[in-house]
Amino acid sequence: MARASVTLKLATSMDGRIALSNGVSQWITSPASRARVHQMRREADAVLVGVGTVLADDPLLTARTIPMPDQQPVRIVADSHVRTPVESRLVQSAGLGRVVVASAQSAGAAVTALDAAGVDVWRCGDGSGRVSPERLLDRCAAEGLENVFLEGGGHLAGSFLRAGLIDRIAWFRAPILIGGDGLPAVAALGYEEMNAASRWTPVATERIGDDLLETYIRPDTV
Numbered sequence: 001m002a003r004a005s006v007t008l009k010l011a012t013s014m015d016g017r018i019a020l021s022n023g024v025s026q027w028i029t030s031p032a033s034r035a036r037v038h039q040m041r042r043e044a045d046a047v048l049v050g051v052g053t054v055l056a057d058d059p060l061l062t063a064r065t066i067p068m069p070d071q072q073p074v075r076i077v078a079d080s081h082v083r084t085p086v087e088s089r090l091v092q093s094a095g096l097g098r099v100v101v102a103s104a105q106s107a108g109a110a111v112t113a114l115d116a117a118g119v120d121v122w123r124c125g126d127g128s129g130r131v132s133p134e135r136l137l138d139r140c141a142a143e144g145l146e147n148v149f150l151e152g153g154g155h156l157a158g159s160f161l162r163a164g165l166i167d168r169i170a171w172f173r174a175p176i177l178i179g180g181d182g183l184p185a186v187a188a189l190g191y192e193e194m195n196a197a198s199r200w201t202p203v204a205t206e207r208i209g210d211d212l213l214e215t216y217i218r219p220d221t222v
């Protein structure tokens, strides 16, 4: 069974920040760029974020295109300790399309509450109490979800990059500077030699109004 392919979406300032230091990220990019993101969600089988993004932004993660898609992508939260609030817009919109919490736990009051709200809880722990990116993608493949659109935040993006599980990067860059106190698009990767840095092959650049959309793929897929 082939593992699901992953596109990492980054929506950043020129200096590669995805939010202010207080977590505010709405909105870095333009309405036209955000419309393109909705189109990308529509084309994906699943949209994935970390629970940090759910707690900070309370996103719906639906594909809101005109016309609206017949079927929404499966919306998945990597949430080891089941912190996704039942009152979140994501959980409360489970009637619009499947919502999954990928967790390291499979029982407990929080799991029961999500289950009652119509959310599927997948057990994808890595043995140390955290969601394993590999196991999460294996489960996606087993569920027939071949294309995963990973929307961040920086910690989940860092884990997927460290595990070598990103196939494509769609980088929306707005002409603003946030500064070094902003949140980085990708959390620490811990390299000590430049040769070890994650290297990507640029395949397209597009202007979307004042924003740039750069697309990169893994060199080994060229």
Ligand SMILES: NC(=O)c1ccc[n+]([C@@H]2O[C@H](COP(=O)([O-])OP(=O)(O)OC[C@H]3O[C@@H](n4cnc5c(N)ncnc54)[C@H](OP(=O)(O)O)[C@@H]3O)[C@@H](O)[C@H]2O)c1
Binding pocket: 009, 010, 011, 012, 017, 018, 019, 022, 023, 024, 025, 028, 049, 050, 051, 052, 053, 054, 056, 057, 078, 079, 080, 081, 082, 083, 130, 131, 132, 133, 151, 152, 153, 154, 155, 156, 157, 159, 160, 183
């Ligand atoms: N501009 C953009 O494109 C964009 C997109 C998304 C988010 N944001 C911003 O980014 C901020 C949130 O980013 P963030 O980095 O704090 O949160 P995040 O990456 O969304 O979520 C991190 C959390 O995910 C959980 N997680 C589960 N499995 C994981 C794994 N294998 N590796 C890493 N994390 C895992 C962890 O919590 P547990 O240990 O409890 O599981 C971790 O604390 C917000 O300010 C949001 O507005 C911006």
